[in-house]
Amino acid sequence: MRFESPWMFLLLLGLPALRWWRQRRMGPGAAIRFSWTQNAARAGASLRQRLGFIPPLLRLIALALLVIALARPQLGMERVRETNEGIAIEMVLDRSSSMAAEMNFEGRRRNRLEVVKEVFKTFVLGDGKELKGRGNDLIGMISFAQFPETVCPLTLGHGALPQFLETVRLAAPKSQEDGTAIGDAVALAAARLKTAEETLARQLPDAANRFEIKSKVMILLSDGQQTAGKRRPLDSAKLSKEWGIKIYAIAVTGKEEMQSQNTFFGRFLQLGTAPQLDTRDLEAVAKETGGKFFLAEDAKSLGNIYKEIDALERSGIESVRYMDYRELFAPFAVLALLLVALETGLNCTIFRKIP
Numbered sequence: 001m002r003f004e005s006p007w008m009f010l011l012l013l014g015l016p017a018l019r020w021w022r023q024r025r026m027g028p029g030a031a032i033r034f035s036w037t038q039n040a041a042r043a044g045a046s047l048r049q050r051l052g053f054i055p056p057l058l059r060l061i062a063l064a065l066l067v068i069a070l071a072r073p074q075l076g077m078e079r080v081r082e083t084n085e086g087i088a089i090e091m092v093l094d095r096s097s098s099m100a101a102e103m104n105f106e107g108r109r110r111n112r113l114e115v116v117k118e119v120f121k122t123f124v125l126g127d128g129k130e131l132k133g134r135g136n137d138l139i140g141m142i143s144f145a146q147f148p149e150t151v152c153p154l155t156l157g158h159g160a161l162p163q164f165l166e167t168v169r170l171a172a173p174k175s176q177e178d179g180t181a182i183g184d185a186v187a188l189a190a191a192r193l194k195t196a197e198e199t200l201a202r203q204l205p206d207a208a209n210r211f212e213i214k215s216k217v218m219i220l221l222s223d224g225q226q227t228a229g230k231r232r233p234l235d236s237a238k239l240s241k242e243w244g245i246k247i248y249a250i251a252v253t254g255k256e257e258m259q260s261q262n263t264f265f266g267r268f269l270q271l272g273t274a275p276q277l278d279t280r281d282l283e284a285v286a287k288e289t290g291g292k293f294f295l296a297e298d299a300k301s302l303g304n305i306y307k308e309i310d311a312l313e314r315s316g317i318e319s320v321r322y323m324d325y326r327e328l329f330a331p332f333a334v335l336a337l338l339l340v341a342l343e344t345g346l347n348c349t350i351f352r353k354i355p
Contacts, residue, residue, distance in 0.1 A: 001073055001074065001075050001076075001328070002073075002074050002076060002325075003071040003072060003073055003074070004071070004072035004074055005070065005071050005072050006071055008067055008070040008071040008072075009067060009071055011067045011070070012064060012067050015060055015063055015064065018063075019056070019060065051351075052351060054346065054351075055343045055346050055347050055351055058339045058340075058342055058343035058346070059339075059340065059343050061336075061339055062335075062336040062337075062339035062340045062343065063336070065332045065333070065335050065336035065339070066332070066333065066336045068329075068332045069329040069330075069332040069333040069336065070329075071329075072327065072329050073327075073328040073329060073332070074325040074326065074327055074328060075325065075326045075328055076324070076325045076326075077324050077325075077326070086136045086137045086138060086156075086213060086214060087134075087136075087137045087138070087213070087214055087215050087216070087217055087313050088137070088138040088140075088154060088193050088196040088213050088215075088216045088217070089134065089137055089138065089139050089140070089217045089218075089219065089313070090140045090141070090142060090154070090189040090192055090193050090216075090217070090218045090219070091120055091139070091140070091141045091142070091219050091221070092141075092142045092143075092144065092148075092185050092186065092189045092218055092219065092220045092221065093113075093116060093117075093120075093141065093142070093143045093144070093151075093168065093221050094143075094144060094145070094180060094182075094221060094222035094223060094224070094252075095113055095143045095144065095145050095168055095169065095170055095171055096144075096145045096170075096171050096178055096179060096180050096222075096223075096224065097145075097170060097171050097172065097173040097174075097175075097178050098180075098223050098224050099111060099112045099113040099116075099170060099223055099252075100112070100113070100170050100173075101223070103115055103298055103299055104298065104299060105118065105299040106299075111170070112223060112252050113168070113170055115299050115302065116221055116252065116302065117165045117168060119299070119302050119303050119306055120141075120165070120219075120306070121161060121162060121165060122303075122306075123306040123309075123310060124139055124158050124161055125158060125161070130307055131306070131307060131310055132310075133158075134158070134310075135158070136156075137156075138154040138155065138156055138196055138199070138213070139152070139154065139155060139156075139158055139161065140152055140153055140154035140155065140189075140192055140193075141161075141164060141165075141168075142185055142188055142189050142192070143168045144180075144181050144182070144184065144185035145171035145177050145178055145179055145180070145181070145228075146171070146176065146177045146178060146179035146181060146228045146229075147177070147181060147184065147228075147229075148181060148184050148185035148187075148188045148189075150188070150192065151164050151165075151167060151168055152164040153192070153199065154192060154193075154196055154199045155199075179227050179228030179229075180222060180224045180225065180226055180227045180228060180229075181226070181227075181228040181229030182220070182222060182225075182226045182229065182233045182236075182281055182282075182285075183226060183229045183230070183231035183232045183233045183234075183235060183236045184228075184229035184230060184231050184236075185220075185229075186218065186220060186231075186233060186236035186237060186240060186247070186285060187231050187236040187239060189218050189220075189240075190218070190236065190239055190240040190243055190245055193216040193218065193240075193243065193245050194216075194243045194245075196213055196216060197213060215244075215246065215313065216243070216244060216245045216246070217245070217246050217247075217248065217291075217313050218240065218245055218246070218247045218248070218289075218291075219247075219248050219250065219309065220247055220248070220249045220250065220282065220285065220286075221249075221250045221252060222249075222250075222251065222252070222282060223251065223252040223253060223277065224277070224278075225277075225278040225279075225280070225281050226281050233281040233282075233284065233285050234281075234284050234285065234288060236285070237284065237285035237288040237289055238288060240285075240288075240289050241288055241289045241290070245289060246289050246290055246291045247285050247286050247288075247289040247291040248286065248291045248292050248293075248294070248309050248312075249282035249283065249285055249286040249291065249292075249293050249294070250282075250293075250294045250295075250296055250302070250305055251277055251279045251282050251293070251294070251295050251296065252296050252302065253277040253295065253296070253297055279293070279295065292312075294308075
């Protein structure tokens, strides 16, 4: 408990002086002359006379309570408000047929798309070691081949991410959906990030005062150059820059590729030299938006790239501590008024004085 106006207690020093002044002003009481005082002395003081101190005492207590009320007693309760500064991250993943090329991952041969999905999942959820996860960030995902599509909308709930990742499949080679529409995918991801605040407000109406989007980031991952789509990658990158979006571009390649062939006699793996990758589009979009370009030649280097991005883009939690005070003067004021009323009532009835 604290008192907002403790200097009011100085008024208590005036109560004894007020009592002295009141007695001095009243002077000696009236006297009745008796011819013989022995009988009056034997009678002694009545109960009313013995309790005559009660009304003045009630007034003194009432005045003391009023002084306490004027000092404004307050009961404080410490509260903590946390404001999360999160990052809106949109993963843009190439699922064209060329992503079927295999690489080593945890002692197994897996295609590039599967490796990328596993590494991205670890990036978001954490591995309990170096990667702590992105629990305070909005995460969304877009995949693309001939056309881009939203796989997972921007969300703070990352529990469903593995299920969303399972829906991403390789485009069939030489099919109508096969291709690499980098420009269209970047434009769609930029549009999603531009409205990130609105997305957050719809998902968590109460988070407006608890969550702030610190920055907007796009992680673009592909193993080829633009072969489809209406928008050029650089044009989409300029649009992203205008909306304050930074792009980290990752080119997935390999010094050697393991191609699988299904024949009448079974599935065979053939080791060959990886084709030369044209990274100019990816380098351009990263440079235009102030991001960074990475080259991933194997699963290990891809994991290291995500660790570097994780270190570059970190969320923050700001804790603000404050005291919430509740006013307690009312009970003291009410009790003082009741005592004054009681004192007045007693003076007008039981302790009434007749001049």
